[in-house]
Amino acid sequence: MTILKQGLKKAADSVSQDEEMEDLLERSLEYMKAGYPIHFTGPSGVGKTSLAIALAKRRKKPVMLIHGNHEMGNKDLIGDFTGYTSKKLVDNYVRSVYKREENVTQNWRDGRLLEAVKHGYTLVYDEFTRSRAETNNIFLSILEEGILPLYETKQTEPFVRVHPEFAVIFTSNPEEYAGVYKTQDALLDRLVTIFIGHRNVEREASIINEKVPALAEEDANAIAELTATLRQQCKGSNGPSIRSGLMIAKLAARQDIAIDGEDERFKQLCLDVLTDPMSRCIEADEPLQAARQLIEDTCMNMKKEEQRSDEDEQ
Numbered sequence: 001m002t003i004l005k006q007g008l009k010k011a012a013d014s015v016s017q018d019e020e021m022e023d024l025l026e027r028s029l030e031y032m033k034a035g036y037p038i039h040f041t042g043p044s045g046v047g048k049t050s051l052a053i054a055l056a057k058r059r060k061k062p063v064m065l066i067h068g069n070h071e072m073g074n075k076d077l078i079g080d081f082t083g084y085t086s087k088k089l090v091d092n093y094v095r096s097v098y099k100r101e102e103n104v105t106q107n108w109r110d111g112r113l114l115e116a117v118k119h120g121y122t123l124v125y126d127e128f129t130r131s132r133a134e135t136n137n138i139f140l141s142i143l144e145e146g147i148l149p150l151y152e153t154k155q156t157e158p159f160v161r162v163h164p165e166f167a168v169i170f171t172s173n174p175e176e177y178a179g180v181y182k183t184q185d186a187l188l189d190r191l192v193t194i195f196i197g198h199r200n201v202e203r204e205a206s207i208i209n210e211k212v213p214a215l216a217e218e219d220a221n222a223i224a225e226l227t228a229t230l231r232q233q234c235k236g237s238n239g240p241s242i243r244s245g246l247m248i249a250k251l252a253a254r255q256d257i258a259i260d261g262e263d264e265r266f267k268q269l270c271l272d273v274l275t276d277p278m279s280r281c282i283e284a285d286e287p288l289q290a291a292r293q294l295i296e297d298t299c300m301n302m303k304k305e306e307q308r309s310d311e312d313e314q
């Protein structure tokens with residue numbers, strides 16, 4: 001079970017918020033106060049999970065984080081029996097009387113969803129479309145009737161009422177190519193779905209700059225420009241995300257690699273980090289080779305360090 005306390009604070013604090021994001025968080029919080037669940041959807045690495053956690057944290061209630069998974073079922077969400085406890089009492093105090101009593105009880109452990117629903121936690125259901133539609137059906141009863149049915153649990157109560165403070169934030173990636181189940185319209189219909197796209201270059205640069213302070217501002221800009229330029233070659237909204245940009249920034253800072261497209265170590269780092277995401281988003285007969293070529297060309301076209309500092313001074 002993942003209840004985020006310390007970890008949550010760290011993760012949410014590290015979310016860099018500009019005016020647009022602040023506005024989005026405020027709007028989303030208002031929708032949630034009115035009882036509507038939020039659903040952030042968009043390509044991989046654009047910051048949906050970070051946003052969901054930052055939003056959850058604003059509700060100032062314990063946060064439960066679950067990740068969609070095709071193997072997840074009602075037992076994980078509602079709970080399950082974990083074994084038996086047996087109690088045996090043998091009473092032979094009076095010699096002529098032999099009394100024996102045996103009690104066997106099954107041990108029940110609440111599932112994550114049941115716990116969140118009972119106690120009014122904020123549930124972040126990350127990548128919920130990776131779970132089977134039948135598993136997610138349970139959310140229809142929660143959102144529509146305000147109850148959590150206790151299917152197949154042998155519990156005395158047939159359902160649990162949803163705590164009035166309970167709220168849920170979903171995230172999903174509609175373009176994920178594997179392991180995604182089609183979401184029921186009935187569920188989507190009940191969510192406020194907000195599309196989150198890649199940030200613009202300035203925004204990505206400022207996130208890189210905040211997260212990797214060891215790097216100069218113009219270097220963070222150069223990395224954000226490099227990934228954004230490459231992304232333009234991709235179909236749809238796929239391609240290297242800010243995650244790749246952050247990876248390059250952190251690794252370059254750690255290994256003291258100059259952010260310079262002509263530097264062999266920097267070029268190698270870009271090839272290592274970017275070849276795979278690029279090869280998956282371009283259309284080419286030999287995607288790996290084509291991706292490598294694109295990365296090398298884009299590196300070569302990067303502005304030189306002196307050029308960037310000159311521009312900065314002007």
Ligand SMILES: Nc1ncnc2c1ncn2[C@@H]1O[C@H](COP(=O)(O)OP(=O)(O)OP(=O)(O)O)[C@@H](O)[C@H]1O
Nearest residue numbers: 014015016043044045046047048049050173207243
């Ligand atoms: N506004 C932001 N401030 C700080 N870091 C951010 C921000 N947006 C994204 N990031 C960073 O970018 C990376 C990707 O973010 P996150 O995991 O939230 O994206 P995602 O859209 O949920 O990705 P996926 O769909 O692959 O799970 C993380 O390292 C995160 O810290």
